[in-house]
Amino acid sequence: xxxxxxxLHRKSFAEWSVLTFHGHLRLLSSDVYSQYESIRQGKQEIxxxxxxxSDVLDKWSEIEKAGKRPSNPAFWWVSGEGEEVKWxxxxxxxxxxxxxxxxxxxxxxxxxxxxxxxLPRIPEWWLVKVACMRAGIVIIPGTSQLSAKxxxxxxxxxxxxxxxxTDKLAPAVDSVASQCQLLKTKLMVSKGSREGWLNxxxxxxxxxxxxxxxxxxxxxxxxxxxxxxxxxxMVIFFTSGTTGSPKMTQHSQGxxxxxxxxxxxxxxxxxxxxxxxxTADTGWILTSVASFFDPWVFGSCVFIHNLPxxxxxxxxxxxxxxxxxxxxxxxxxxxxxxxxxLSKYKFMNLKYCVSxxxxxxxxxxxxxxxxxxxxxxxxxxxxxxxxxxxVCKGMKIKPGSMGKAAPLYxxxxxxxxxxxxxxGQQGEIAVRxxxxxxxxxxxxxxxxxxxxxxxxxxxxxxTGDRGTMDEEGYFQxxxxxDDIIISSGYRIGxxxxxxxxIEHPAVVETAVVSSPDPLRGEVVKAFVVLSPTFSSxxxxxxxxxxxxxxxxxxxPYKYPRKxxxxxxxxxxxxxxxxxxxxxxxxxxxx
Numbered sequence: 001x002x003x004x005x006x007x008l009h010r011k012s013f014a015e016w017s018v019l020t021f022h023g024h025l026r027l028l029s030s031d032v033y034s035q036y037e038s039i040r041q042g043k044q045e046i047x048x049x050x051x052x053x054s055d056v057l058d059k060w061s062e063i064e065k066a067g068k069r070p071s072n073p074a075f076w077w078v079s080g081e082g083e084e085v086k087w088x089x090x091x092x093x094x095x096x097x098x099x100x101x102x103x104x105x106x107x108x109x110x111x112x113x114x115x116x117x118x119l120p121r122i123p124e125w126w127l128v129k130v131a132c133m134r135a136g137i138v139i140i141p142g143t144s145q146l147s148a149k150x151x152x153x154x155x156x157x158x159x160x161x162x163x164x165x166t167d168k169l170a171p172a173v174d175s176v177a178s179q180c181q182l183l184k185t186k187l188m189v190s191k192g193s194r195e196g197w198l199n200x201x202x203x204x205x206x207x208x209x210x211x212x213x214x215x216x217x218x219x220x221x222x223x224x225x226x227x228x229x230x231x232x233x234m235v236i237f238f239t240s241g242t243t244g245s246p247k248m249t250q251h252s253q254g255x256x257x258x259x260x261x262x263x264x265x266x267x268x269x270x271x272x273x274x275x276x277x278x279t280a281d282t283g284w285i286l287t288s289v290a291s292f293f294d295p296w297v298f299g300s301c302v303f304i305h306n307l308p309x310x311x312x313x314x315x316x317x318x319x320x321x322x323x324x325x326x327x328x329x330x331x332x333x334x335x336x337x338x339x340x341x342l343s344k345y346k347f348m349n350l351k352y353c354v355s356x357x358x359x360x361x362x363x364x365x366x367x368x369x370x371x372x373x374x375x376x377x378x379x380x381x382x383x384x385x386x387x388x389x390x391v392c393k394g395m396k397i398k399p400g401s402m403g404k405a406a407p408l409y410x411x412x413x414x415x416x417x418x419x420x421x422x423x424g425q426q427g428e429i430a431v432r433x434x435x436x437x438x439x440x441x442x443x444x445x446x447x448x449x450x451x452x453x454x455x456x457x458x459x460x461x462x463t464g465d466r467g468t469m470d471e472e473g474y475f476q477x478x479x480x481x482d483d484i485i486i487s488s489g490y491r492i493g494x495x496x497x498x499x500x501x502i503e504h505p506a507v508v509e510t511a512v513v514s515s516p517d518p519l520r521g522e523v524v525k526a527f528v529v530l531s532p533t534f535s536s537x538x539x540x541x542x543x544x545x546x547x548x549x550x551x552x553x554x555x556p557y558k559y560p561r562k563x564x565x566x567x568x569x570x571x572x573x574x575x576x577x578x579x580x581x582x583x584x585x586x587x588x589x590x
Contacts, residue, residue, distance in 0.1 A: 061089040076304070125141075148175050162184065501560075527564050
């Protein structure tokens with residue numbers, strides 16, 4: 001077992017990573033996976049120091065100035081109301097240095113201090129994130145849907161010294177700030193003013209750019225032989241809280257910023273000419289992955305629409321007006337879009353569609369394909385590890401499957417003793433973490449060593465999700481481990497029942513949970529959101545129709561013996577259905 005590898009000084013990173021590919025300078029070589037193998041075996045050198053802002057973004061700025069990158073912007077934002085922002089990599093670098101200056105000199109933040117940023121999809125979010133990396137400040141993203149209680153929990157748990165938000169959420173912050181003794185600075189992105197707050201926009205627009213040496217050089221000390229945690233944290237994500245209170249999931253410069261550099265194609269296969277639009281909220285890790293790190297590794301353009309609310313007409317018209325190559329969204333987005341007559345829309349440049357966050361029902365994939373001619377590629381991931389499984393370009397698409405293991409990860413289905421199960425057998429989805437902890441893993445659940453330890457079982461990190469793997473290595477999601485329904489001895493995954501239900505034209509959205517039953521112990525119950533065209537239908541008759549439909553579509557024992565029609569389903573701030581809340585209600589635990 002090789003336990004040491006030679007490390008390079010950070011100045012060697014540019015020579016190591018910038019290569020010519022089909023006339024374009026790209027970060028990465030053409031055979032990255034074999035390069036990873038060489039690094040893992042100690043045959044290939046890697047840099048000792050790494051900072052995504054200087055070693056990736058600034059390198060693309062140099063390429064840009066040399067005229068060796070297409071004129072595509074690095075960042076393109078539209079408000080939907082006529083406002084528009086376009087930045088090159090050079091402009092992104094200049095502005096982010098000014099923001100780093102504000103955070104360090106005006107706010108007094110130092111390397112290692114924590115900053116919570118709660119902003120909608122506006123350009124300042126991207127500036128703050130790059131600036132934090134430059135200054136070595138640990139950033140904690142949060143969604144704009146957070147309540148005062150949510151904000152208090154995050155401020156107290158993280159011990160953040162600074163918060164940046166809008167005038168809309170400033171009153172909520174003020175209502176809890178007195179309970180957060182470590183909070184020293186409040187910055188507001190607004191044209192107006194508020195007592196006790198600094199105006200972020202005025203500060204960074206008037207300050208001079210910071211010195212070029214202000215980027216904090218981060219030593220990642222990456223080995224591929226045994227667990228040696230990167231020494232410097234970069235970002236903390238709070239988990240979505242589907243199974244309890246949100247946990248602080250800490251990532252390093254190595255786990256998010258460096259992983260795409262070593263992953264052959266990963267889940268995106270980009271060039272500097274491509275443009276990606278990811279509709280996820282800024283508080284979700286998918287935005288950091290799909291609207292920040294991964295496209296910018298390849299010098300691609302990140303497109304953002306402000307989208308104060310999810311409107312299918314706005315999304316479809318945006319795809320028709322702008323040269324967007326890739327669309328990334330949650331299953332809810334595609335379920336909503338297929339409710340429209342898509343023949344009325346001619347997309348300008350769309351070639352590749354990606355769904356992530358929850359499994360996408362095969363029926364929706366088929367509807368989208370039949371109306372647009374485009375496939376939907378699924379990805380599966382978690383806050384702890386980013387993308388775990390994916391359907392990359394060129395891969396065969398299997399409806400209901402979330403693809404194969406993403407590069408750098410050895411994904412298996414294991415039993416309760418961490419034994420690997422054979423293809424086709426149901427178990428828990430797990431990622432090998434020993435003896436080599438893959439690049440991409442979170443460092444720890446901050447201040448929660450018990451949860452960190454509980455996430456490991458044998459040689460694996462266990463995801464808490466159940467699934468199967470077929471003979472070709474494709475994985476299928478069944479449900480959260482605690483979502484599984486055991487009725488009369490049968491194990492039933494909620495997703496397969498939901499997939500059957502959503503094929504029915506009356507069903508817009510559905511969630512399936514267990515419900516107590518004196519005879520069977522528990523039975524399947526479906527909560528159903530109806531299509532408006534079925535709102536006046538006799539519900540007793542419709543219930544029988546839905547039950548019969550499930551019996552014909554999947555194994556008959558899986559049909560929902562109970563059906564409840566609701567106007568909406570409870571969801572986390574990241575859009576995931578709170579099945580645990582519905583289940584607790586059924587079992588009288590609320």
